[in-house]
Amino acid sequence: MAKKLDNRITKIAASQTIEVDTAAKKLIASGVKVYNFSCGEPDFAAPAFVRQSLVKAFNQGKTKYGASLGDPVLREEITRKLKRDNGLSYNVDNIAVTNGCKQALYNTFCAILNEGDEVIVYSPFWVSYTEQIKLAGGRPRIVRTDKNLEPDIQRTRQAIGSRTKAVIINSANNPTGMVYSRQRLQELAKMFIQHDLYVITDDVYEKLVYDNTKFYSIAQFMKAAKKRVLVINGISKAYAMTGFRVGYVAADKEIIGLINRLQSHSTGNVCGVAQVAAEDVLRRGDEFVEQGRQIFQKRRDLVAGLLKQNKRIKYIEPQGAFYFFIDISEIEKDSSKFCQQLLEQEKVATVPGVAFGQEGHVRISFANKESDLRAGIKKFNLFCKRY
Ligand SMILES: Cc1ncc(COP(=O)(O)O)c(C=O)c1O
Structure with missing residues (x-):
């Protein structure tokens, strides 16, 4: 049998x-x-210009193995994007290019979690968070959002315990479409810093916000604890490039080093021509x-x-x-x-x-x-x- x-x-x-x-x-x-x-x-x-990016990439010979963490030219462009759009300062060695935000998140959980560590996930949540946390050996700790679908301060405080290692924030949110307010993010940031938690912020929908709503990444309010913050983003949603599978993590060098070890033994580099296209859209896709x-x-x-x-x-x-x-x-x-x-x-x-x-x-x-x-x-x- x-x-x-x-x-x-x-x-x-x-x-x-x-x-x-x-x-x-x-x-x-x-x-x-x-x-x-x-x-x-x-x-x-x-974007139509991506066709030329792909031809250019092919002609440049970006059809071979590349660095596991991604092409330094793209990683450099990502640091510029984070500075320009979010006011965040990172160097090339703080960036890992991944197969979409999905892999960015999975590798992040693998890099920071030990068996049994808890990660706070606000519900309703994007389907993959809980399953990825479990795959990485952690335990999702589900915390209900408040009546306006923002993370609830009181419930968060109650949920934080000795096993809590990290928390994940997703604004604009899938599935609710909520964009978290500056004030709520600041309150949360204060609490997370106090408890020394790792904060993963999934900002993949940052550019798709409506009316006069302003997007803030919680990373902007966590500068005092920068080593504990992991910014996840990519090109899938805003640039209609879901199939290119390019995402990234911006984080402390030590964490990026762990992600490098994992990627070097698992997927290796993201498709080379897709990385050139990503660099082009980050530069001229506004x-x-x-x-x-x-x-x-x-x-x-x-x-x-x-x-x-x-x-x-x-x-x-x-x-x-x-x-x-x-x-x-x-x-x-x-x-x-x-x-x-x-x-x-x-x-x-x-x-x-x-x-x-x-x-x-x-x-x-x-x-x-x-x-x-x-x-x-x-x-x-x-x-x-x-x-
Ligand atoms: C909140 C959220 N994070 C991450 C992802 C994954 O994005 P990607 O296609 O870049 O892997 C999605 C895709 O649906 C999503 O909705």
């Missing part, structure tokens, strides 16, 4: 957002019209980002207008990212059942709240074209009405 497979991986769940997206794409491939509001991916193409931001803001307003007609749901209008996190508990508490029936009956794909640690909710992504949003949200409203 084969030996039993029983390890860390058998104890974690596969990503539900990817599972729903795969199911929706399978239906689409079989010729069914599906309104796919499940995936967190801009529907438009990467106009593209602003155009995308305006498109998303318009779509957010469109969806909000349609959802207002639905009297059976509740939500807080998102200020950032591209998601509505909708309370459907009056209609159905079991979010998986709701999403499954919605897909079967109306061909509208959404992600159940349970995947983000909160039952009775669904996440709708508005990274879709307007005509689909209009038709799909109308179907969603009709479904809720007759449920």
